[in-house]
Amino acid sequence: MLKNFGEALKSAFKKVANAPFVDKSLVKEVVRDIQRALIMGDVNVSLVLKVSKKIEKRALEEKPPKGMSNREHVLKILYEELSSILGEGRELPLKRQRIMMVGLYGQGKTTTCGKLARKFQKRGMKVALIAADIHRPAAYEQLATIAERINVPVHGGIEGRKAEEIVKEGLEKFSRYDVIIIDTAGRHSLEDDLIDEMKRIASIAKPDEKILVIDASVGQQAGKQAKAFNEAIGITGVILTKMDGTAKGGGALSAVAETGAPIIYVGTGEHMDDLEKFNAARFLSRLLGMGDLETLMERAREVAKGKEKDLEEKAKKMMSGRFTLIDMYEQMEMLSGMGPLNKIMELLPFGGKMKDDDIYAAQQRLKKFKVIMDSMTKEELENPSIIKSSRIKRIARGAGVEAKDVKELLKQYNISKKMMKSFSNKKMQRKLMKQFKLS
Ligand SMILES: Nc1nc2c(ncn2[C@@H]2O[C@H](COP(=O)(O)OP(=O)(O)O)[C@@H](O)[C@H]2O)c(=O)[nH]1
Ligand SMILES: [Mg+2]
Known part of the structure; x- marks a missing residue:
């Protein structure tokens, strides 16, 4: 029975994790699975109904936070609601x-x-x-x-x-x-x-x-x-x-x-x-046999910190036409760390489908670019067109890289800028903004 209970919950989670996309009928199906699993686990029926209703409502009504896919979002809700049965862990107080x-x-x-x-x-x-x-x-x-x-x-x-x-x-x-x-x-x-x-x-x-x-x-x-x-x-x-x-x-x-x-x-x-x-997270991970639950929750917390809200605002700013080296740096930094934003990456200058290797390479390149940018003046960062050969030499010396590295950075900047311009038309913008929600 216990095994079935754990298995049933696990399979509900898996269903969400493996579905090609998460829609209303999938949510309903998963909620039914969860109900069955909880009832099998001898959890009292009114609690089961309460929890499963809440899961369904949240999964159907709440929009995933920016940067989190629908799928991750539903998993997160399942997880949160199950954890809420377990309640906040507490320690015995240190008192008489x-x-x-x-x-x-x-x-x-x-x-x-x-x-x-x-x-x-x-x-x-x-x-x-x-x-x-x-x-x-x-x-x-x-x-x-x-x-x-x-x-x-x-x-x-x-x-x-x-x-x-x-x-x-x-x-x-x-x-x-x-x-x-x-x-x-x-x-x-x-x-x-x-x-x-x-x-x-x-x-x-x-x-x-x-x-x-x-x-x-x-x-x-x-x-x-x-x-x-x-x-x-x-x-x-x-x-x-x-x-x-x-x-x-x-x-x-x-x-x-x-x-x-x-x-x-x-x-x-x-x-x-x-x-x-x-520890509820550890307990549920073990119960469901899904070690990555904790990771998922960590990611959710990061999202909650507003990292992705930033991303959207910055994208808007970039699409408005002003695009400096600082913007590019920030863009690279965001993209290099964000696996689930594949769809946006396809659209953006450094994009394309990123494999782990690519992400690593992008991060390495980002590090180098950062060192180079640290040797630039504020004026150069905001208006890179003034960077000509004598400045290139000075920057390269300051950063301890070769002139060709600085040129590569500038080349990358120009490509990005061109692409950013193309985003400034309304149709592209809408497309991009839509991608933010889907991932
Ligand atoms: N492996 C393991 N054994 C435990 C744990 N807690 C209790 N035991 C063992 O379980 C058995 C029964 O424990 P006991 O304290 O006598 O249970 P009581 O009858 O409820 O008082 C003993 O052999 C304990 O050593 C635990 O967390 N892990
Ligand atoms: Mg005893």
Whole structure:
């Protein structure tokens, strides 16, 4: 089931990535795929509908930012909306607090108690542990061993005591400690007596954080578990363990959706330091098996920074007829770094379809041109026609290049200028502006 869930999401992403173009019917189809995938992943239906509607609306209504193709844009929306289910990752605050750990048997609660204790301890806080799992014979010893290893006191292991009594004693004993972490019992499945015990512990401990610990391989059961724990005591955060294994952790998406509580940390091994802050981008990339998601998001952020808005404005300015060496430099700089603007490149002086090699060559040439331009005066940059042989020699000397390099730059400038002129007619302009939107 889990595999199907991940696979279904992945195939929806792939569909967008591989489609010849992204149109309304493709968007609708992909949204249906996403719905199916989420439902398969045991995410609750009303949430599925909410998310998928939002994806569809945004994909159909929002214009891609300049420099981003439709396809990339839809992928970005899919990604953003799925991340929004996961929510903003948060770290536990560094303050005095009580933390109660819950979860089924074998999920990693006891181990994670130690990891959390270590995390606070490393930041200079006084931490203590309470072993409230009275059901498993060796539960106290396991926590005590961990506590000893990280040099933290632990209360528990007293024959004949109820779990909530141990908690009460522990809270009194450790009243001067900053952080108290309570380990509780788990079962193979949720039973009423376990739920009752959990509630009693929670009402005595009044924990600031109630953390659900889920093994990454739990899969679709995670949603049901999370729901039950959440209804019993209210979950404030999720820790996903065993992310160092092969499981992708798809179930976590359901758990988070079900409880509204974010994933705080992920466990990445059996050692006390193997606890990492949750990263939604990394998590989704892994879940979907698409390593390039993060790259895509980085690009999206760059676009958002307004790089491409600049590009459009500059293009307008250039097409208005004024075209200096500075403009050319900027144009080259933009083009050399912008893969997806292939269509514009075909139209522009340095254009043509750019392969990686070409882009590299263009970047090298750009570097050389920049060095040369650095040796020019402002006057020369703004009015290159005054650059004749004596100036060429001076510039070449200053830049440490040969005269022919300076001439090459000027030649390139003249070609660009001519092409820019041809763009100043309205029809060409419209064509070019259209290309900006399509890429
Ligand atoms: N590889 C790996 N093993 C883990 C991780 N967290 C817990 N474990 C192991 O999972 C097993 C069960 O953990 P435990 O803390 O006893 O689970 P509990 O029953 O919920 O208290 C132990 O063997 C732990 O060493 C993790 O992040 N990665
Ligand atoms: Mg345990």
